[in-house]
Amino acid sequence: MDDSLGNVEDAVDSPLSDLEHDRSRLGRSSTAERVADILRDRVTEGFFEPGQRLSEEAIADALGVSRNTLRESFRLLGHEGLLDHRLNRGVFVRVLSAEDVADLYRVRRVIEGAAVRRRPSGEALTVIREAVADAERAAASDDWRGVGTANIRFHQALVTLNQSPRLDESMRQLLAELRLVFHVMKNPRAFHEPFVARNRKLLALLEADRPEEAAAFLDAYLDEAEQLLVRAYEPNR
Amino acid sequence: MDDSLGNVEDAVDSPLSDLEHDRSRLGRSSTAERVADILRDRVTEGFFEPGQRLSEEAIADALGVSRNTLRESFRLLGHEGLLDHRLNRGVFVRVLSAEDVADLYRVRRVIEGAAVRRRPSGEALTVIREAVADAERAAASDDWRGVGTANIRFHQALVTLNQSPRLDESMRQLLAELRLVFHVMKNPRAFHEPFVARNRKLLALLEADRPEEAAAFLDAYLDEAEQLLVRAYEPNR
DNA sequence: TCTTGTCGAATTGTTCAACGATCCTTATGT
DNA sequence: ACATAAGGATCGTTGAACAATTCGACAAGA
The missing domain is CATH 1.10.10.10 (Winged helix-like DNA-binding domain superfamily/Winged helix DNA-binding domain)
Known part of the structure; x- marks a missing residue:
């Protein structure tokens, strides 16, 4: 791997390093x-x-x-x-209990809370912006399932602010568990719609570099989401 | 299961629910x-x-x-x-890179930081006190390996302040990973000794109900621990 | 009627042997 | 020195087999 040779590979150097990015997907068969x-x-x-x-x-x-x-x-x-x-x-x-749901949100408050307190990198902000826009687009066309997945992408992107691969992975698993619970919501619109605007608001607070307000806003956000979930969930125990 | 019948089961009702508590230990083999x-x-x-x-x-x-x-x-x-x-x-x-070590400490700052900001329950404090005392005892008798395990118990106990089973489990795994790295420290005393007194100090801040100071102190604590580790670790790459 | 004991079917837990696929080393040839 | 080919070791996966365990059904007993 000596670039100084100036051989023909230089011509494709940039696309090649792009390819390297996909290397993690290679060993991935079994x-x-x-x-x-x-x-x-x-x-x-x-x-x-x-x-x-x-x-x-x-x-x-x-x-x-x-x-x-x-x-x-x-x-x-x-x-x-x-x-x-x-x-x-x-x-x-897995059947999650109401106590499990509470615990999942406890973890979210910790991990996402830490995330929004950080000064966001422009790169991360871009991904967050896209997720917000996607959710708004999906909401505009009444695609509430799409809103849900965009919403998940939004929170996943929030966590990347921590710049920690392990926290990213934890969040990924956490959201997978949470999806087990989402299915009990018979009315996806009622559950997802209120948060589209809040995502936009939270993004604005991040862009304005007001971390404490963002954290407080997020806490209220998560509180309400948890309430909605538990309320729809508790009866089925 | 109608309790109104007043049958003989009522007499053992309470001890029976006690038994249920041990159920988790049953499935425990494979x-x-x-x-x-x-x-x-x-x-x-x-x-x-x-x-x-x-x-x-x-x-x-x-x-x-x-x-x-x-x-x-x-x-x-x-x-x-x-x-x-x-x-x-x-x-x-697993061979952990220096970047892995940095990431592990990033996670610790998030999880442990959230923990010390909470108002501790008396129960959790008791476990923390014991861990601190154990570390001091071990240090007094030059048992630096013992100090290490007591120290781990200390931080594990800190995390229980979050009252989240999932965060407890994350911390357990995180510490297991960290132990992979601890072995590179040829001088366990140099690595563990400085933190015995700090554990005591951190405990005092918790007992005094000064969460923000505790959090700041913990951050510095973790910064130094990470520095020590990385410095001893980086060369072996 | 309620409890307890027993039987049998169904399913999981674990082992074993086998074979192709893949990696690593070594030998071979240019 | 270098690329290539051969060989051995180890992994990936399969299929069959058997022991262990669960669970429901049904009979026996209080």
Whole structure:
């Protein structure tokens, strides 16, 4: 890797370093992990309902993989909190209690709160702006499911202000768990609509470099979101 | 389950709900998980050195379990950040970069910082006091390894102030990762001794209910700890 | 009627042996 | 010295097998 040689590779130097960015996706094949990806999607999208048992034989058969491989996948998702592995009984889609929801929001207040107190980099702000705009666009066309995913992207982007890969990863998992709960909202509009404008407001506070106000605003934001969720959730226990 | 019947069960109603509390300990076995426990200990205690490859056949043979079971264990530890799973190459004890260390401390500042800003419950304070006392006792008898573990207990107890099971678990994993790094300190005394008195000071600030000062003190505390670690660590890259 | 014991089917937990795929080292040839 | 090819070691995955455990059903007993 000596650039001083001035060989033909220099011509594609920039696009090449772009490619390097995708390298993390390369090693990423392995039947067990791919199966885990599929199951993760299915669980978070609600295809498998919370509490439902995932039969090893049935799923291994359906996906065309062996039970052993499937079990490796189960271990991964169990560790992510999406599946509940009970000894000798099988794996079940995790059922979150109201107390779990409260805990998830406790963590959000800590991680997102720390994020908005930081002086944002322009780069991070760009991503946040896009998420806000996407949510507004989706709301304008009554696509409340789209609002939900844009909203998730917004909060994920907020956390990147911490500049910590581990916190990013924690947030990713946290939001995956939270999606398990979102499905109980029968009226997605009622849950997502109030927050579109707040995202815009929070972004403005960040851009104005008023971290303490942003933090206070976020706290109220999360309080209300939690209330909405718990209220719709508590009855089903 | 109608209590109004006034049957004999009423007499044991209270002790029965006590029993439920122990239910979590029941499911607690499974060869794969027990193997994961053993390996986790071995890795954090330094028996397996960072970078070392863990042969499936050799370890499965040594522990008397099958390769498939061992692989399930590997998946668990891989997700905890202690093992590095490279496709078709095997699992290696994770090697943390200086950037990883910085990230771990970034997370600590967020999680522990949030913790000390809370009004501590008397119960949590008791555990913290014990950890401080243990560290002082160990230091008095030149047991610097003991100081290290008491110190870890101290910070783990700090995090419980957040009253969040998920943050507790995150901290547990984070500290396990950090232990991977601690082993590079050839002089444990130089690394642990300065913090015994600071633990006491931080505890005093908590007891005096001065959260902002506690937070500022903790930040400086973590800054110095990180500096010490990185300085001893950077050369070995 | 309620509790307790027992049986059997279904499912998970774990092992084992096998084979292709991939990586690493070493030997080979230019 | 360098690229290439061969070989061995190890991983990835499978399929089958069997023990262990759960759970529901049903019978026996208080």
